Amino acid sequence: MTMFQLEFMQRALIAGLLTGLSAPAIGTYLVQRRLSLMGDGIGHIAITGVALGLLTGTAPVLTAVLVAIAGATAIELVRARGKASGDVALALLFYGGIAGGVLLIGLAGQGAATLNTYLFGSLTTVSPSDLYVVVGLAVTVLVVAIGLGPQLFAVCQDEEFARVTGLRVQLLNLLIAVMAAVTVTVAMRTVGLLLVSALMVVPVATAQQVTRSFRSTFVTACAIGVAACVAGIITSYNANVAPGATIVVLALAGFVVSATIGTLLRRRQAVHAPLTDEEPEVDLPEPAPHVVSSVHAHAHNPACGHPKVEHDDHVDYVHDGHLHAAHGDHWDEH
Ligand SMILES: [Zn+2]
Ligand SMILES: [Zn+2]
Numbered sequence: 397m398t399m400f401q402l403e404f405m406q407r408a409l410i411a412g413l414l415t416g417l418s419a420p421a422i423g424t425y426l427v428q429r430r431l432s433l434m435g436d437g438i439g440h441i442a443i444t445g446v447a448l449g450l451l452t453g454t455a456p457v458l459t460a461v462l463v464a465i466a467g468a469t470a471i472e473l474v475r476a477r478g479k480a481s482g483d484v485a486l487a488l489l490f491y492g493g494i495a496g497g498v499l500l501i502g503l504a505g506q507g508a509a510t511l512n513t514y515l516f517g518s519l520t521t522v523s524p525s526d527l528y529v530v531v532g533l534a535v536t537v538l539v540v541a542i543g544l545g546p547q548l549f550a551v552c553q554d555e556e557f558a559r560v561t562g563l564r565v566q567l568l569n570l571l572i573a574v575m576a577a578v579t580v581t582v583a584m585r586t587v588g589l590l591l592v593s594a595l596m597v598v599p600v601a602t603a604q605q606v607t608r609s610f611r612s613t614f615v616t617a618c619a620i621g622v623a624a625c626v627a628g629i630i631t632s633y634n635a636n637v638a639p640g641a642t643i644v645v646l647a648l649a650g651f652v653v654s655a656t657i658g659t660l661l662r663r664r665q666a667v668h669a670p671l672t673d674e675e676p677e678v679d680l681p682e683p684a685p686h687v688v689s690s691v692h693a694h695a696h697n698p699a700c701g702h703p704k705v706e707h708d709d710h711v712d713y714v715h716d717g718h719l720h721a722a723h724g725d726h727w728d729e730h
C-alpha cells in the first residue's frame with residue numbers, strides 16, 4: 397500500500413495543496429505592504445482559538461478561525477492608528493495568545509503532544525470534517541485574492557494614491573487582515589501555527605528574486621508554495637517528522653537557489669547593459685519667484701467679483717492691478 401492510498405495522506409495532501417496556494421497568495425499582499433510578520437502574530441493569537449475549541453468540545457478549526465479573525469482585526473485597527481504605543485499593544489496581544497492558549501489546552505486535559513500538532517502541523521490529524529472547512533476557507537481566500545487583485549494591489553502599493561483614486565482603503569486593509577487570519581487557519585493543520593508565516597513570506601521572497609511584475613510574483617509564489625507543501629508532506633511521511641518543519645526547510649532551500657540564480661542574472665544583465673553612469677541632462681525651468689501679497693484681508697473666491705484669469709494649473713484674481721493667487725493660508729502676487 398503506497399502512501400497515496402492512505403486516506404489520511406490524501407486528506408493531508410489536499411490540505412497541503414490548498415495551503416500552498418492560499419498562503420503565498422495573501423502573502424504577496426502582506427510582503428508588498430511590508431507586513432511580513434503579520435501572519436506570525438495572527439498564528440500566535442490563533443493558539444488561544446484552538447484551545448477554546450478543545451476546551452468546549454467544538455471543532456478547533458472553527459474556534460481558531462473566529463479568534464484569528466478577531467485578532468487580525470485588532471492588529472489592523474492598531475496599525476491603522478499608527479501610534480507608538482500600538483507596537484507594545486501588539487506584543488501584549490501575541491504573548492497573551494500563546495500563554496492563554498497553552499493554559500487553556502492544559503485545562504482541557506490535553507498535553508504537549510496535542511499542542512505540537514497545532515504548532516508544527518500533523519499528517520494524521522486532518523479529519524474529514526476539518527478538510528471540508530479547510531477547502532471552503534481556502535477557496536474563499538483565493539477567490540478574494542484573485543478577484544479583488546487590482547484593488548488590493550493598489551492599496552498595498554501606495555495607500556495615499558489609492559485613497560485619492562476613491563478606493564475604500566480602510567476596508568481593503570481590513571479585508572487583507574481578515575484573509576490573512578483565514579489563511580492561518582487553513583495552514584494550521586499542515587504547516588502549523590508557528591510556521592504559517594514562513595509559508596506566506598518565503599515563497600514570495602523566492603519569486604521576487606526572479607520575477608518583476610506583481611502578477612508574475614503572485615503566480616510564481618503560489619507555484620512554489622504548492623511545490624514546497626506537497627514535497628514537504630511526502631518527505632514528512634517518509635522521514636516521520638512534523639510536516640511544518642519539512643515544508644518550511646524546503647521553501648527556504650528554494651529561496652537559496654532562487655537568490656543565487658537571481659544574483660547571477662542581475663550580474664549578467666549589468667555586464668550587457670550600456671553604461672548609465674552619467675545623469676541625463678534635463679532642462680529644468682527656473683523656479684518662479686515667490687512673492688507673498690503683504691497685506692491681504694480679502695479672501696478671493698469665484699463669486700467675489702474680481703476678474704479671474706486662468707494661469708497654468710490655478711486661477712489668479714485681478715486685484716488693484718495685481719494678480720493674486722491662493723497659496724496655503726496666504727495670497728501670492730503673480
Ligand atoms: Zn476678490
Ligand atoms: Zn487680492
Ligand SMILES: [Zn+2]
Pocket residue numbers: 686687688723726727728
Ligand atoms: Zn505663497
Ligand SMILES: [Zn+2]
Pocket residue numbers: 707710711712719721730
Ligand atoms: Zn498665477
